[in-house]
Amino acid sequence: MPLVRISSPHLTGRNRTQTVMLTVILATFPGILAQIWFFGWGNMIQIALACVTALAAEAAILKLRKRPVGFYLNDGSALLTAVLLGIALPPLSPWWLPVVGAIFAIVFAKQLYGGLGQNLFNPAMAAYALLLVSFPVYMTTRWAAPVTAGGDLPGFGETLRIILGSQPVPDAFTMATPLDTYKHEISASTAAAVRAQPMFGSWIAAGWEWVNLGFLTGGLWLLWRRIITWHIPAGFLAGLSLMSAAFGWDADSYTPLSLHLLSGATMLGAFFIATDPATAATSRMGKLVFGLGIGITLYIIRTWGGYPDAVAFSVLLFNFAAPLIDYYTQPRAYGHASAPRGLKKGNTHG
Amino acid sequence: MSTKSLGDIALDGLWRNNPALVQVLGLCPLLAVTGTVVNALGLGLATLFVLTASNSAVSLIRHYVPATVRLPAFVMIIASLVTCAELLMQAFAYELYEILGIFVPLIVTNCSILGRADAFASKNPVPHAALDGFMMGLGFLIVLLLLGAMRELVGQGTLFSGMELMFGETARQWTLHVFRDYPNVLFAILPPGAFIGLGLIMALKNIIDDRIRRAQVTQPVATPTDPGESRRVRVTQA
Numbered sequence: 001m002p003l004v005r006i007s008s009p010h011l012t013g014r015n016r017t018q019t020v021m022l023t024v025i026l027a028t029f030p031g032i033l034a035q036i037w038f039f040g041w042g043n044m045i046q047i048a049l050a051c052v053t054a055l056a057a058e059a060a061i062l063k064l065r066k067r068p069v070g071f072y073l074n075d076g077s078a079l080l081t082a083v084l085l086g087i088a089l090p091p092l093s094p095w096w097l098p099v100v101g102a103i104f105a106i107v108f109a110k111q112l113y114g115g116l117g118q119n120l121f122n123p124a125m126a127a128y129a130l131l132l133v134s135f136p137v138y139m140t141t142r143w144a145a146p147v148t149a150g151g152d153l154p155g156f157g158e159t160l161r162i163i164l165g166s167q168p169v170p171d172a173f174t175m176a177t178p179l180d181t182y183k184h185e186i187s188a189s190t191a192a193a194v195r196a197q198p199m200f201g202s203w204i205a206a207g208w209e210w211v212n213l214g215f216l217t218g219g220l221w222l223l224w225r226r227i228i229t230w231h232i233p234a235g236f237l238a239g240l241s242l243m244s245a246a247f248g249w250d251a252d253s254y255t256p257l258s259l260h261l262l263s264g265a266t267m268l269g270a271f272f273i274a275t276d277p278a279t280a281a282t283s284r285m286g287k288l289v290f291g292l293g294i295g296i297t298l299y300i301i302r303t304w305g306g307y308p309d310a311v312a313f314s315v316l317l318f319n320f321a322a323p324l325i326d327y328y329t330q331p332r333a334y335g336h337a338s339a340p341r342g343l344k345k346g347n348t349h350g
Numbered sequence: 351m352s353t354k355s356l357g358d359i360a361l362d363g364l365w366r367n368n369p370a371l372v373q374v375l376g377l378c379p380l381l382a383v384t385g386t387v388v389n390a391l392g393l394g395l396a397t398l399f400v401l402t403a404s405n406s407a408v409s410l411i412r413h414y415v416p417a418t419v420r421l422p423a424f425v426m427i428i429a430s431l432v433t434c435a436e437l438l439m440q441a442f443a444y445e446l447y448e449i450l451g452i453f454v455p456l457i458v459t460n461c462s463i464l465g466r467a468d469a470f471a472s473k474n475p476v477p478h479a480a481l482d483g484f485m486m487g488l489g490f491l492i493v494l495l496l497l498g499a500m501r502e503l504v505g506q507g508t509l510f511s512g513m514e515l516m517f518g519e520t521a522r523q524w525t526l527h528v529f530r531d532y533p534n535v536l537f538a539i540l541p542p543g544a545f546i547g548l549g550l551i552m553a554l555k556n557i558i559d560d561r562i563r564r565a566q567v568t569q570p571v572a573t574p575t576d577p578g579e580s581r582r583v584r585v586t587q588a
């Protein structure tokens with residue numbers, strides 16, 4: 001009787017792809033709820049548009065590639081990509097922005113590379129970068145004003161009409177992002193004067209802080225469920241904090257750390273974007289380096305680059321670097337000497 | 351080396367051994383200047399001219415140039431012809447020449463030209479070499495035009511804009527505004543758009559080749575292919 005015909009692994013986890021994807025989607029809910037509460041229905045509609053488009057694009061490409069459509073649609077990966085893209089887009093973007101983004105994410109960034117698990121780049125962030133590079137006006141002027149900053153939140157119907165383009169965007173509904181404002185106004189002003197604007201609210205950045213805390217909560221839940229490990233988020237936040245401590249300690253000339261951590265897409269990036277297992281480094285050490293690199297790059301671009309937020313660009317840059325990081329951080333296999341790598345002295349190939 | 355039939359030469363240049371899609375040579379101009387149809391047409395015609403003329407000239411001198419110094423000699427010929435093309439463009443399409451900028455002189459370094467000179471023209475009689483140059487140039491031009499049209503359409507929602515640069519003021523009305531109120535997709539005009547566009551055209555060619563191959567398999571009388579036909583020229587990309 002063939003007892004040991006089955007090759008390892010003999011113990012398998014309970015997590016299937018679908019479980020993982022749906023858990024991650026569930027974990028975005030606190031952040032999405034905060035977005036809806038403070039910035040209106042915009043992101044909800046963006047997410048819905050992106051989801052429908054992403055599923056349709058995924059089905060079409062799978063059909064072209066002669067793969068089982070139902071099987072891959074059910075794994076929820078396209079849905080997660082669409083949700084992340086919808087969260088990241090400015091709430092009042094015109095409808096075709098999430099549509100174009102979702103198509104690019106699924107068709108070009110994911111399926112052309114071979115589908116689930118084969119993509120080099122985070123699909124949602126590749127799409128975000130495409131949209132930001134292609135349509136800078138729409139991607140920077142359609143941020144909603146938070147309700148606590150005196151912003152007048154449009155209702156669901158009005159938001160839908162704005163997104164579908166049947167109604168122009170009233171100025172009262174949009175506002176520059178706090179990161180953008182702080183970066184551009186601090187050179188000619190003081191921290192207190194800049195912070196006196198309603199968009200910064202009473203604490204850090206009206207609305208944004210709660211959205212970020214929402215994503216932090218969801219991220220911690222993912223950690224607790226062991227969907228992600230702590231290495232990438234810790235590296236990410238440590239990189240950002242260290243850079244800020246080294247260069248940006250003076251709030252009168254640079255964006256303070258609190259604003260870096262709790263506005264923009266920081267927490268979304270640290271816990272949901274950078275932790276994508278297909279595009280991140282794999283070993284523990286590798287993940288730490290990967291996260292650290294993203295955090296440092298994020299600070300560099302936010303502070304000295306042309307863009308106010310840069311999670312997409314930093315993540316994409318380190319998606320490029322992930323294979324190299326993996327190469328240099330490959331852990332020693334049990335019973336073997338560590339693999340000779342790079343210019344390390346004393347390693348001979350025997 | 352047995353001389354290929356003229357039909358084979360034409361088919362090789364246009365399809366089977368297309369410099370842009372199969373040999374993947376001359377990528378630098380291919381990707382850099384195909385933002386609009388008119389740019390693609392300008393550079394494509396200049397390349398076509400240089401390629402035809404250089405192939406003819408190289409074939410003419412093929413018996414007199416020692417093998418050891420053939421490459422410098424070929425480059426010299428190509429450079430002189432590119433200078434001719436450059437001066438002609440300055441005379442007749444100066445605005446276009448300004449737009450294409452460095453990419454007109456850079457035709458010298460287009461590897462498909464040196465590649466054809468060394469791999470084909472230096473071993474074949476003049477008519478064959480000239481036809482090969484013309485067909486390779488035409489194949490390159492067609493891909494440039496296709497890519498230019500794709501990028502212009504996606505990038506700015508127009509076709510044939512700026513044709514007056516080449517054909518005079520009457521061509522100003524040729525511009526087709528395909529979409530109204532089109533938000534310009536900068537991505538398509540930037541280099542990444544060119545890479546993706548070229549990739550899509552290559553994929554399309556592979557699909558068509560695949561279809562043809564399958565159609566041939568079903569027919570019992572498949573013509574045996576000469577192994578010499580599938581020879582691909584490998585030249586280091588500049």
